[in-house]
Amino acid sequence: MLTEEYLQRLVDQCLPAARQGKVASYIPKLAEADGNQLGVYWMEPNGAGVGAGQWQKRVTVQSIVKVAIFLQALADCPLEQMTQKISLNATAETFNSIVDLEEKNQHRPLNPYINSGAIATLSLVQGGPGQRFQRVLELLQALTGNSRLTVEEEVYRSEKATGDRNRALAYFMRSTQILSEEVEPLLDDYFRLCSVLVDCRDLAAFAATLAKGGVDPLTGRRCASREHCRTALAVMVSCGMYGQSGDFLVRTGVPAKSGVGGGIMAAVPGRAGIGVIGPALNATGNSSGGMELLARLAQQLDLSILS
Numbered sequence: 001m002l003t004e005e006y007l008q009r010l011v012d013q014c015l016p017a018a019r020q021g022k023v024a025s026y027i028p029k030l031a032e033a034d035g036n037q038l039g040v041y042w043m044e045p046n047g048a049g050v051g052a053g054q055w056q057k058r059v060t061v062q063s064i065v066k067v068a069i070f071l072q073a074l075a076d077c078p079l080e081q082m083t084q085k086i087s088l089n090a091t092a093e094t095f096n097s098i099v100d101l102e103e104k105n106q107h108r109p110l111n112p113y114i115n116s117g118a119i120a121t122l123s124l125v126q127g128g129p130g131q132r133f134q135r136v137l138e139l140l141q142a143l144t145g146n147s148r149l150t151v152e153e154e155v156y157r158s159e160k161a162t163g164d165r166n167r168a169l170a171y172f173m174r175s176t177q178i179l180s181e182e183v184e185p186l187l188d189d190y191f192r193l194c195s196v197l198v199d200c201r202d203l204a205a206f207a208a209t210l211a212k213g214g215v216d217p218l219t220g221r222r223c224a225s226r227e228h229c230r231t232a233l234a235v236m237v238s239c240g241m242y243g244q245s246g247d248f249l250v251r252t253g254v255p256a257k258s259g260v261g262g263g264i265m266a267a268v269p270g271r272a273g274i275g276v277i278g279p280a281l282n283a284t285g286n287s288s289g290g291m292e293l294l295a296r297l298a299q300q301l302d303l304s305i306l307s
């Protein structure tokens with residue numbers, strides 16, 4: 001087990017990188033986050049863990065929830081049927097790109113971890129409006145081993161009030177028959193899911209569950225099949241870190257997913273789940289302190305799954 005002192009040193013070394021980033025402001029409420037915050041939690045397959053820095057400070061999960069949406073959709077809809085609507089390939093564009101949808105891949109979102117892909121994936125989760133939110137929330141609670149996860153209402157309202165880019169993506173997808181349902185109720189579920197509060201331990205547990213093939217280390221409960229976890233992890237490798245997924249893979253060799261709230265979860269099969277939070281983001285939208293911390297950790301502990 002790592003020591004708290006070791007992790008704390010790492011946090012201290014990565015604070016200068018965090019200070020180079022900027023907190024997200026396109027969702028107005030996110031602009032209030034503290035850009036100097038940095039924390040990390042390491043969880044082993046038996047659920048034992050250690051945290052350092054401000055690991056208990058919560059942020060909204062944002063894009064990281066797309067992995068839970070994808071897992072729920074995989075449970076509800078065969079992959080072959082899903083890939084008629086959403087493919088599983090990387091994009092060099094931003095997470096909310098419109099040009100990709102119009103020009104590439106016969107109007108199908110390129111993958112489930114960009115906004116268009118996550119919205120389309122959510123439409124494949126069984127249940128009507130409201131029920132989809134509830135089912136994915138319950139899955140997220142199971143994956144994190146934390147049944148108390150809830151929505152931060154102010155971030156939700158802030159994103160709903162300003163989420164026109166996501167509306168544009170969803171209406172475009174309706175025009176191309178990727179979506180067939182009402183946009184607003186679907187987006188309401190999506191905005192709520194992005195606004196669930198998590199801390200570093202929640203993210204570490206989520207990642208540790210994926211690393212364990214779907215069994216939560218804290219509760220011992222199976223939340224997803226091993227095959228679905230492999231699929232979700234494979235897409236994390238190629239698409240989990242926005243336009244820096246390749247750079248991140250070279251630096252760490254580890255599947256990971258980040259969100260604009262500043263969280264990153266990284267799954268190291270057989271070894272650990274890691275949760276990092278640093279709300280200051282680099283130009284690509286990844287936590288700048290978090291990226292640096294994971295790169296150092298992966299190099300120092302030889303975490304790469306690639307060799």
Ligand code: GLU
Nearest residue numbers: 062063095115194259260
């Ligand atoms: N809720 C955010 C959005 O839809 C999620 C984006 C992200 O974390 O990448 O814009």
